[in-house]
Amino acid sequence: MSVTALAATSVGAELAPYEYDPGELGPLEVDVDVTHCGICHTDVGMIDNDWGYSRFPVVAGHEAVGVVSAVGTAVDPERMRIGQRVGVGAIAGSCMGCEFCLSGRQQLCAHRDDTVLRGDRGGFASSVRASDWRFAYPIPDAIDSQDAGPLLCAGATVFAPFLRHGVKPTDRIGIVGIGGLGHLAIQFADAWGCDVTAISTSLSKKAEALELGADGFIATRETDELEEAAGTFDFILSTVPADLPWDVYLAALKPQGTLSVVGLPESPMQITPFVLLPSEKRIVGGVPASREETVQMLGFAARHGVRPRVETYPMADINRAVARVRSGDARYRVVVSA
Template sequence: MTVHAYAAVVAGGPLEPYEYEPGPLGPNEVDVRVTHSGICHTDVGMIDDDWGISRFPVVAGHETVGVVEAVGDAVDQGQVAVGQRVGVGAVAGACFSCEWCLGGRQHLCPHKDNLVQRGDRGGFAHHVRASDWRYVLPVPDEIPSAQAAPLLCAGTTVFPPLLEHGVRPVDRVAVVGIGGLGHLAIQFLAKWGCEVTAISTTPDKEADARRFGATGFIATREPGALRAAAGSFDFILSTVSADLPWDEYLDALRPQGTLCVVGVPSSPIAVGPLNLLPAEKTVVGGVTGTPLRTRQMLEFAARHGIRTEVETYPVAQIEQAVDRVRHGRARYRAVLEL
């Protein structure tokens, strides 16, 4: 089988047709014919080599939905079968033998298969190969494929912290950033039963935030707006890839509150010890979830009508779609139709 993909051959370069031979199918591997592929800021970062780790040619993409075409001999076909609609997301496999995998924490596996870091084997392609069938997840019938694709990264980034950090329906929470991750986080938290405040730099997205389920809104460029929220929240989820006034966000927490950072700031996170220690506050990071957490997220989204707001593009417009994500113009996720 020849895989037809779209690759950048130099940093920041255009995405050009690219072909490769994936080789024989391994016992735990699954080939999926891709119908939809989401475009994440991480994809743009790999295309542009923002972190100096890209290996060219780069076939980006790590939010894929499609149909199973072939499975390896060791695949549990009661779970993954030819013809099934499935998703392959940010992680496509793990070792399942290290202490983290054996403890059910595959998201911490040092050998996990990060789809976007494979070089020329990513999801901007007509086929993608998962290295382990346990990362090939059925998509609930209630969720259209274009809306499901971004859930496989954005959704499984913002949903697991609710479980891992004990967010309760009675909690007052805030979501920083109303973008690809934030608009999903607001929906999850509102359906979780929380009182949700959206935080953005300007009031431009307030109407959207309230439509997604927020009952409060803070525009941080309004003088004193964030300081006025001191002591307000049990949990704050930061979804923005930006440096923030971290001490002001710690001040906005109640005692024993948690600030969870899932966006990637460009500079070190620095906080004053007296803003952290006396009230036993916590600063934590987050990454995409385990296969179990991703399954739970998809089921929760299907049950509660949580939907990604997407712009869809035929693959012939891949450059236009990537450029909208590069400049932060997508509302709220861009998805390729292959």
């Protein structure tokens, strides 16, 4: 079997055709013929070697959706079959034997298979392999394939904190950033039943934030609106890959409130202990979702109509699509289709 992919052969290079042999299918493995794949900022970061650990050639892509084309001998035939529509997201497998895997926290497994870190085995290809069939997620019929890809990474990343940190429908929550993650977080929070405030530097996004389900809007550029909201939020989810005035955001929380950071800041976080400690506030990090969290997210999104806003490109135009993501101008996710 030969897989045809699109790879960057050096830092920042345009993607070019590349072929590789994935080897013999393992007992738990599943091959998926890719029909759609989302392009995440992390994919662009790997192509551009932003973090210094890319291994070239890089075949990025970790929001792949397609059809099962082959299954290993140990795959449960009642739950996974050839021809089934599935998605392979940020995590394509884990050891399933460590304390974290056995307690349903596969996202913390030290040996998890991060799709985007594989080098030349990502989703910008004719086929992608899940190293464990349990991480090839059946896509609900209500969700189109072009929408399913971004849900597998962006959707799961912003949905999981609601489960992990006990967000309640009675909570008032703030969503920082109205981009690829934030526009989904607003929808999930609205469907969850929360009072939702969108927080953005750009006042131009207010109308769209309200249309997505926000009940209120705070503009942070050249205003004191966030400072005036001190002590009002139960939970704040930061989705932006940027440095923020962390003390101001912590001050906006109620006592015992939680600031969940899923967007990667550019610099070390500077925090005044007095803002954090006396009111027992928390700062928590976020990583891709566990298997069960992803399953729950897909079901919730299907029932409540949570969908990404996507721009679609044919796979042949992937370099134009990557450039669109790199520029930061996409509204809000980019997907390529075979």
